[in-house]
Amino acid sequence: MPIDPALTHAETALLGEHRPLTRAEAQAVGAVPLDQLPDLIALAHRVRLEYCGDTVELESLINAKSGACPEDCAFCSQSAQFSTQAEVYPFLDIDEVVATARATRDAGATQFCIVVAVRGPEERLLAKVIKAVAAVHQETGLEVACSLGLLTAPQAERLADAGVHRYNHNLETCREMFSTICTTHTYDDRVATAQLALDAGMELCCGGILGLGETLEQRIDFAFELAELGPTEVPINLLDPRPGTPLENQTMLSPRAALQAIALFRLILPSAWLRLAGGRERVLGELQGMGLLAGANALIVGNYLTTTGRSPDDDIALLEALGMPKAEGPGEGRFIVDGNGAQSRPAKAPNKNSVPVEILSPRSG
Numbered sequence: 001m002p003i004d005p006a007l008t009h010a011e012t013a014l015l016g017e018h019r020p021l022t023r024a025e026a027q028a029v030g031a032v033p034l035d036q037l038p039d040l041i042a043l044a045h046r047v048r049l050e051y052c053g054d055t056v057e058l059e060s061l062i063n064a065k066s067g068a069c070p071e072d073c074a075f076c077s078q079s080a081q082f083s084t085q086a087e088v089y090p091f092l093d094i095d096e097v098v099a100t101a102r103a104t105r106d107a108g109a110t111q112f113c114i115v116v117a118v119r120g121p122e123e124r125l126l127a128k129v130i131k132a133v134a135a136v137h138q139e140t141g142l143e144v145a146c147s148l149g150l151l152t153a154p155q156a157e158r159l160a161d162a163g164v165h166r167y168n169h170n171l172e173t174c175r176e177m178f179s180t181i182c183t184t185h186t187y188d189d190r191v192a193t194a195q196l197a198l199d200a201g202m203e204l205c206c207g208g209i210l211g212l213g214e215t216l217e218q219r220i221d222f223a224f225e226l227a228e229l230g231p232t233e234v235p236i237n238l239l240d241p242r243p244g245t246p247l248e249n250q251t252m253l254s255p256r257a258a259l260q261a262i263a264l265f266r267l268i269l270p271s272a273w274l275r276l277a278g279g280r281e282r283v284l285g286e287l288q289g290m291g292l293l294a295g296a297n298a299l300i301v302g303n304y305l306t307t308t309g310r311s312p313d314d315d316i317a318l319l320e321a322l323g324m325p326k327a328e329g330p331g332e333g334r335f336i337v338d339g340n341g342a343q344s345r346p347a348k349a350p351n352k353n354s355v356p357v358e359i360l361s362p363r364s365g
């Protein structure tokens with residue numbers, strides 16, 4: 001079967017002309033039938049290699065304060081508004097955060113993300129997080145990201161000054177869908193926090209969750225809305241419906257639809273770390289490895305916020321089988337693509353308050 005013209009056209013744009021796809025071009029790619037998915041995956045993989053290389057960034061996260069969140073995101077078992085089995089506990093002891101970070105480093109990850117389930121951090125919580133960031137830097141040398149909900153500008157600046165190198169705040173879904181998923185804050189609230197993180201000098205980690213009932217066209221819109229923010233990293237969660245949430249009966253994406261979405265995200269966000277996160281085991285099943293051939297180049301390893309992941313050793317073995325080296329050290333493998341095409345260079349100078357890179361070697365702690 002000949003390659004679909006929409007794919008050849010996209011290939012010329014991204015690999016020949018080194019320009020981003022237009023929405024119409026992306027939609028044409030989305031319309032390519034799923035029985036031609038291998039061709040789309042092959043293209044996404046070539047784009048990933050050209051723009052990002054073959055390394056895979058591993059990150060682990062800690063749910064440092066779980067449950068009892070006042071917000072009502074319909075997919076989330078940590079909302080206090082739903083009756084779920086999610087654990088509820090206050091911010092963990094710093095020793096526990098550091099111990100998890102150490103385990104992360106020992107499992108081969110270079111990134112560690114401190115996540116708390118809140119609308120936004122109040123002062124006491126923020127102070128604790130900042131202490132925990134310093135302790136993790138000191139004890140492990142990992143790069144530390146945070147995900148603390150909606151921020152004010154001074155809060156974003158304090159986190160950047162504390163050496164938080166990347167801030168996670170997902171848009172979760174496209175603008176058109178958002179008000180059906182969450183009513184306690186708005187899409188624009190989320191965009192504003194993403195922008196504040198960037199303004200403060202942190203890298204932006206901004207993605208969402210696929211399979212909330214959005215159409216393929218809305219999924220493409222979502223990728224373009226993310227691209228407008230210029231995130232360094234885009235986490236892709238795949239809905240694994242949680243009992244007790246309003247989406248508990250939502251049908252999961254098929255593995256093929258999930259792979260198609262991952263590939264489309266790669267074509268629309270060619271230079272981002274595209275990180276497969278929660279739900280990948282359940283949704284992709286036997287096709288885990290295909291996710292990394294369809295354009296993803298980063299993984300959450302270990303457990304997710306409220307669900308259990310597989311062993312990091314299994315993911316390391318998968319990378320070996322695929323011949324994809326993991327990013328070895330903080331900042332390694334960073335890349336930015338300018339308007340003229342792929343050009344590797346550091347994303348930004350180290351934060352002035354960060355521990356020097358020699359001390360940050362993951363092998364040194």
Ligand code: SF4
Pocket residue numbers: 069070071072073076077078079116117118119149
């Ligand atoms: S997704 Fe975040 S903000 Fe929304 S309910 Fe869950 S913890 Fe709260």
